Amino acid sequence: MKTVAGPTDRVVVVGAGLSGLAAALYLTGAGRSVTLLERADHPGGRVGRYRGPDYEIDSGATVLTLPELINHALAAVGQTPQTCTPPLRIHQLTPSYHAKFADGATIRVFADPETMAAEVTRTCGAEEARGYRRLRSWLAGIYDAEFGEFMDTNFDSPLDMVRKPAKRRALAALLRLGGFGRLGPRVGKFLRDPRLARLFTFQALYAGMPPARALAVYGAIPHMDTSLGVYFPQGGMSAIAVALADAFTSAGGTLLLNTEVTGIDYAGRRAQRVRTADGRGFDCDALVLTADLGSIERFGVRRRRLRAAPSAVVAHGTVPAEIAATWPVQAHHTIEFGAAWDRTFDEIATGRGKGRLMSDPSLLLTRPALTDPALHIDRPEGRHEPFSLLAPCPNLDSAPLDWDRIGPFYLRELLEVLESRGYHGIAEHFTVDHLDTPSTWRDQGMLAGTPFSAAHLFRQTGPFRPRNFPRSSDNVVIAGCGTTPGVGVPTALLSGKLAAYRITGVTAPTRDETPRTTGIVFPANH
Incomplete structure (x- = not known):
């Protein structure tokens, strides 16, 4: 395995998303002096949070798998979920998902094989x-x-x-x-x-x-x-980032929030200093860069032309609990399938300039307060709960739409679709406090306006994905969903670890450390 040559005592990590936090933990555990720089006022990156008027809601990923990888990252500095401040408590969702189909049928997804087999028998028959x-x-x-x-x-x-x-x-x-x-x-x-x-x-x-x-x-x-x-942390997905950040700083690492990196000074092929918007500079022997592929070139890292994954429109806000209680599905994660399927993917994942919005939407609805009642919001007019709606859509390469103009209108169409499918009251009573579209993802520097980065075509997957040790530098390593191993919460954590290994020279763990259990690995709430 190729590693950073020369001294690696001082490492700067740019970006406190999950990949940056994982890299920082593994590097700190290996004895490096690590400074972690984050432009936002909180850690998390794509697994961060938005603040509403009287509540907080997860801003990105809501599906957590392989929580053992969080344990591994914490263990790098001798911590466990229970020793974090506050303790990290993650619970397995049962069912993992609740799917509703255009014909009115519902199927729940269970991790336990016997329970799932019984569900399949009930809904689809013994042969299935x-x-x-x-x-x-x-x-x-x-x-x-x-x-x-x-x-x-x-x-x-x-x-x-x-x-x-x-x-x-x-x-x-x-x-x-x-x-x-x-x-x-x-x-x-x-x-x-x-x-x-x-x-x-x-x-x-x-x-x-x-x-x-x-x-x-x-x-x-x-x-x-x-x-x-599928799992969920008490307090929301952002609790993962809070726990990892606490473990990092408790182990002696330096985390600086509200610190935007504006440039990197090189001496030949080696990064020597990271510059920030407030005029400070941070010297480094090695650098871990977690910037998205859409903006990474401004830091002196070249990339080849890539095909981006489809994007998403995501609305975050609140709904009255009494309204949500009347909906046809009561679940943390609901996959609301339209009748079309192959056509939907053809619409959102087609080639450059040919994408279009879903004609028969399939949507992901997330209601975390059904798992964590502490997330309910009590207001004078009654109890409310946080609610998120995700609609896949084409990226800006596939369909360069004017999302600043059409975003609110498209959301209104989606809510009317849900009204027609039995989610009565959602169009009138869903108060949207934050709407993400391909334009907001683009403004954050994401490739083609998608939070899912480069698509996993054969030529962009595994060893063919953008390298985490680019040839353009001798001491800059890349982490995040745009490099190996790819998109997702588990892969982001792995990406940070693999980036750290490029600096420390540690090889990957043995096969018997492969996460493969289905048991609860953290204290459950019931």
């Missing part, structure tokens, strides 16, 4: 339940072959896949499993009910690909989602 069990085994095989040698690893070259025995064995296993075929057709060999198949393929959107065209190796994502469990 047998197919589910076979599918679950296949997904587990994909995940086990992929995690240690393709996700939790640093690549110096695509040739690493054939040079190293462990990677050759993992590659052979993926080939035997059909991992380089297409995810949608492969899942279709196990499940005949198209509604059920959606629950094990929609995750391809996280990788920026329609299920029909995504590689089957991305079956690792639905395995994490549907077999290993």
Whole structure:
């Protein structure tokens, strides 16, 4: 593994998102003096928070899988979730999701195999339940072959896949499993009910690909989602960043908020100093840069032309609890599927200049107070709860729409769609305090206005994804969803660790550390 040569005693990490926090923890645990710079007034990055008039709400990712990776990052400095201030308490969601379909049917997703098999039998029949069990085994095989040698690893070259025995064995296993075929057709060999198949393929959107065209190796994502469990931290997803930041500063690290990095001074091929908007400079022997691929070139890091993943419109706000209590689904995460499916992906994930808005929307609704009642907001007019609505949409390369103009109108259309599907009162009573669109993501420096970064095409995945050790510098390492291993909360944490390993020279953990349990790893609230 190629590592930063020369002294690495002083490290600056730019960006206190999950990848930056993880990198800072692993570097601090390895004895480096680490300064972490964050432009916002709180840590978290894409897993941050928005402040409403009398409440806070998660600003980004709401789906947490593989919480063991949080344990690993904390353990790098001798901490546990219980020793953080405040303690980090994460609970497994049961069910993980609740899906509602255009025909009125609902299917709940459970991590426990027996419970899920019973749910499939109830909704789709015994034959589909047998197919589910076979599918679950296949997904587990994909995940086990992929995690240690393709996700939790640093690549110096695509040739690493054939040079190293462990990677050759993992590659052979993926080939035997059909991992380089297409995810949608492969899942279709196990499940005949198209509604059920959606629950094990929609995750391809996280990788920026329609299920029909995504590689089957991305079956690792639905395995994490549907077999290993979905979790939620007490207090919201931003509690993860708070815990990681507390562990970092308690271990002697320096975290500076409201500190925007404006430039990097180089001496030849080595970064020597990081400059900030307030005129300060921070000397460094090595640098971890977590800037999005859409803005990374301003820091002296070149990148090749990339195809971006689809984007999303996300509305955050509150609804009266008595209104939400009448909705057809009462769940933390509801996937509200439209009748169309393949057409939806064709609309939002098509080529440059050809994208369009979903004609039959499929949406993600998030109501965290159903899991954490402390998130309810008591107002004179009655109790309210935080609510988020996510609608996938094309990125700005695919459809350069004027989102500043059309955003509020499109949100109104989405709310009217939900009204027609039984979510009565949502159009009138959902108070929106923050609306994110591709234009707001672009203004934050994100590639083509998408929070999902570069799409996981074959040429942009695994060892072909943008390198975390770019050739343009000898001591700058990249972390975040735009580099290896890719998009998502678990992969962001892995990305920070892998970046730290480029500096410390530590190799990846052994295979027996692969997260694969389904048990509760933190104290539960019930």
